[in-house]
Amino acid sequence: MAAGSLTIQIIDDTNREAVIGLTVATEQSRFIETNAESLREMEVDVKYAWTCYALCLNERPVGFMMIGAENKVDRYVWLDRFMIDAHEQGQGLGSRFLQLALVWIQDRFDVDDIVLSLHPTNELAKHFYQRGGFVDSGRIDEWNGEEIWVYHVKQGQPS
Template sequence: MTKLTMHPVTAENWREITALTPKENQERFIENNAVSILESIYETEHEWRCFGLYQGKDAAGFIMIGAEDKEEGWIWLDRFMLDEKFQEKGLGSSFLKTAVEYIRRNYKVREIILSVTEENKAAKTFYEKHGFQNPGRIDPENGEEIFSLRLSG
């Protein structure tokens, strides 16, 4: 398999990252990448970091990491998406592991959280398969279910 990597979204790659799209039936579950990038620029209090996910030299997906709570010891893994052309190839699992490892190396947190819309059963199953649990919390900002991955020492 071609090497999978994460690269910060920059002036050089933002166009290819904003051109990525999920499958049509997934669009209602996630903000588009351009909106996420703008949020990272203008909502500076959350210190969002945006990354392009690459298979070799090809932009395959997007992820946003931030809104760290140092006191509580958690951080958001947000807006994880793969372009429709890169889905159903096992890349999602590999990219999720890459993102979790990035967080382990770069943040002193005990927990990674994310949110999923109630009707997105495929995403819930995917995250549960990778160790995320649904503790029954709801994100007050958007009504989505919060999933949590506890990191071991």
């Protein structure tokens, strides 16, 4: 397991190129957009108020995520494009960053659920998110045909 300090940082001029240079493993690339595409989407698709973040190990970008499309009525927000660079995979960083991201999101958004979508054939991602506390909602994202998975923020807390 990779040791070190994990942080979530806004993407700016100091880390943008490093984040754009991060890529997933070849067999994962058909399931996720590049970070450059995600950054462009954040700038163009302002309706969903996407914000992109660098996932940093000892201040060095090793991953990426987008947060947005908050629904204040139904009390959920999307975690999208979560990725760890191919060279950093297999060290437990994804699981550590996912748990950090879940806490980080809950500290910033007043929501009951954190949602994401997964390609129906991406079994590795399904297993990863299931281990992280997400469950298959049984719904399909009309925009891309992917399965919608949900993390219930209140899980494990006394009701």
